[in-house]
Amino acid sequence: MAAKRDYYEVLGLDRSASAEEIKRAFRKLAFQHHPDRNKADGAEERFKELNEAYEVLSDPEKRANYDRFRHVGEGFGRGFEDFDIFRGFGDIFDSFFGGATTAARRGPQQGADLRYSLSISFEEAVFGCEREIEVERIENCSQCHGVGSEPGSQPSRCPQCNGTGQLRRVQRSIFGRFVNVTPCDRCGGDGRIITHPCHHCRGSGKERRQRRISVRIPAGVDDGSQIRLSGEGNAGSWGAGAGNLYIALSVEEHPFFQRRGDDIIYDLPINFAQAALGAEVEVPTVDSPVTLKIPPGTQMGKLFRLKEKGVPHLRGGGRGDQVVIAHVITPTSLDERQRRLFQELAESLGEASMPEGEKGFLHRIRDAFGS
Numbered sequence: 526m527a528a529k530r531d532y533y534e535v536l537g538l539d540r541s542a543s544a545e546e547i548k549r550a551f552r553k554l555a556f557q558h559h560p561d562r563n564k565a566d567g568a569e570e571r572f573k574e575l576n577e578a579y580e581v582l583s584d585p586e587k588r589a590n591y592d593r594f595r596h597v598g599e600g601f602g603r604g605f606e607d608f609d610i611f612r613g614f615g616d617i618f619d620s621f622f623g624g625a626t627t628a629a630r631r632g633p634q635q636g637a638d639l640r641y642s643l644s645i646s647f648e649e650a651v652f653g654c655e656r657e658i659e660v661e662r663i664e665n666c667s668q669c670h671g672v673g674s675e676p677g678s679q680p681s682r683c684p685q686c687n688g689t690g691q692l693r694r695v696q697r698s699i700f701g702r703f704v705n706v707t708p709c710d711r712c713g714g715d716g717r718i719i720t721h722p723c724h725h726c727r728g729s730g731k732e733r734r735q736r737r738i739s740v741r742i743p744a745g746v747d748d749g750s751q752i753r754l755s756g757e758g759n760a761g762s763w764g765a766g767a768g769n770l771y772i773a774l775s776v777e778e779h780p781f782f783q784r785r786g787d788d789i790i791y792d793l794p795i796n797f798a799q800a801a802l803g804a805e806v807e808v809p810t811v812d813s814p815v816t817l818k819i820p821p822g823t824q825m826g827k828l829f830r831l832k833e834k835g836v837p838h839l840r841g842g843g844r845g846d847q848v849v850i851a852h853v854i855t856p857t858s859l860d861e862r863q864r865r866l867f868q869e870l871a872e873s874l875g876e877a878s879m880p881e882g883e884k885g886f887l888h889r890i891r892d893a894f895g896s
Contacts, residue, residue, distance in 0.1 A: 532578035533669065541591070544560045544583065563622055629725055633765035636663070637819040638760045640771045645742060651789075651811050651836050653744035660770065663759040664734045668725035671760065678721040683712035690716035715762035731760060740772055745787065745839035748776040782811070787836040787845030793829075795819060800853045810847055817849060828853040 532538055536550040556562060558572040581587045639770040641658055649656075665671030675682050682688040686709035692703045708714035722728030738757060746752075751773050758768025793808060803821035807814045810831065817829060828850055835845025859867065 530574070532582055532657070533548040533576055535578040536582065538582075543586075543786055545881045547579065547582050551575060551583070555579075560781075575841060634761060635765045636759035636761040636768035638768040638771060640773060642773050643740070643777065644775045646777050646778060647782060647784075648811060649742065650746050650748075650774070650776045653746070653837075654742050656740050656742060658740055658772075659737050660757070661733060661735050662757075662770075663731050666723055666726035666730050666732050666761045669723035669730060670701070671730045673719045673723055673726070673728045675721040675723050675729035680717040680719045683709060683716055683718050685709055685711040686716060688716040690714040725741075730762075738770070742774070743839060744837040746774055747777075747784070757805065781809070784836065785848075787838055789835045789845065789847045791849050793817070794847050794852050794854050796854055800824070800851070808847075808849055819851070823851050823853070825851065825853045835840065 533542070533803065536542075536547065536554065538546060542550070555572065557573060558568050560569040560572060563572075581591050621790065639662055641660055643656065643658060645654065645656070667671075668857050669676060672680065683690075686692055689710055690709050691714065692709050694707070696705070709716070712718055719728045723730070726808045738754065740752065740754070742752065751771055754770040754772065756767045757770035757775050760767050775796055781791065789807065789811065791810075793806065795804070795806065798804075799806070801818055801821065802825045803823070804819045806817055806819060808817045808831070812834065815831065815834070817831075828848060831847040831849065833844045834847035838842045856863070
């Protein structure tokens with residue numbers, strides 16, 4: 526067995542240290558090395574060593590014997606080898622720091638949060654909607670209202686811990702009195718015993734229920750948005766409130782609309798004649814179709830902006846825009862007459878060139894979205 530260190534050395538003191546100096550040194554070192562505060566390797570062993578040193582040096586009679594025999598294990602009689610000196614060292618620390626190691630009776634605990642995944646359409650995300658969902662959650666028993674006892678009866682005080690929820694075991698040795706505090710194993714730390722369990726929940730105080738809940742989805746939500754319904758989660762314990770229900774939204778893709786922030790993108794197909802000569806075409810929006818004027822000479826990728834035809838701003842008034850992108854479609858099959866007309870047109874037009882000052886397609890897209 527390894528030799529014990531000198532107790533004065535453990536506390537960093539010389540042999541002439543006063544009782545007040547011993548107390549101050551222990552308090553400082555115990556605060557640094559207590560296992561609840563210091564998770565470093567060896568902290569617990571160091572704390573035990575400090576407790577052993579303080580137990581001896583803080584008692585005038587034990588200190589005198591220690592100074593006489595130079596080691597606490599010599600000349601103290603029987604019983605030393607049968608006692609674990611460190612079991613219950615919490616009382617020493619408690620006297621200084623207010624009970625950091627004392628077990629506490631179980632208190633109110635908020636219920637667990639729940640999560641529900643909900644898929645909505647593109648239009649429902651744009652304009653908002655109200656949906657009804659079905660959720661399974663833990664609620665207080667409908668018969669005993671969470672008490673756990675049969676209606677008309679009440680839980681009784683635990684006779685083993687006298688309602689405190691904890692047990693204090695006192696042990697004595699040559700070093701003094703030690704107290705070990707643990708949760709009561711009979712009541713599980715609750716401090717009460719259910720003598721007549723509720724027949725409906727079998728004493729648990731809880732039951733699982735299916736609930737239909739109405740969810741209001743605001744206009745402007747997007748894919749990945751989350752809605753919190755306070756108090757719609759699992760029931761809490763000992764009078765604490767219920768948890769929350771979080772609705773995670775996923776938005777279905779639209780057949781021809783896309784979304785960029787609060788703007789809606791629509792790809793508009795037009796033919797060569799419409800692009801060259803201009804035209805009026807009907808464009809769908811999330812509200813209703815609108816007529817869009819295509820000017821003569823429209824190029825591939827030309828952007829048209831329909832104000833206030835996009836997604837409502839989730840926070841604040843107003844709406845985004847609908848951005849219409851012109852796509853000039855090249856025909857893939859021509860009859861003889863069409864081919865002849867295109868050949869005549871090609872001969873009259875000559876070589877193609879980029880219109881002066883015209884930006885490329887990608888530049889126009891970046892300009893439309895500010896990047």
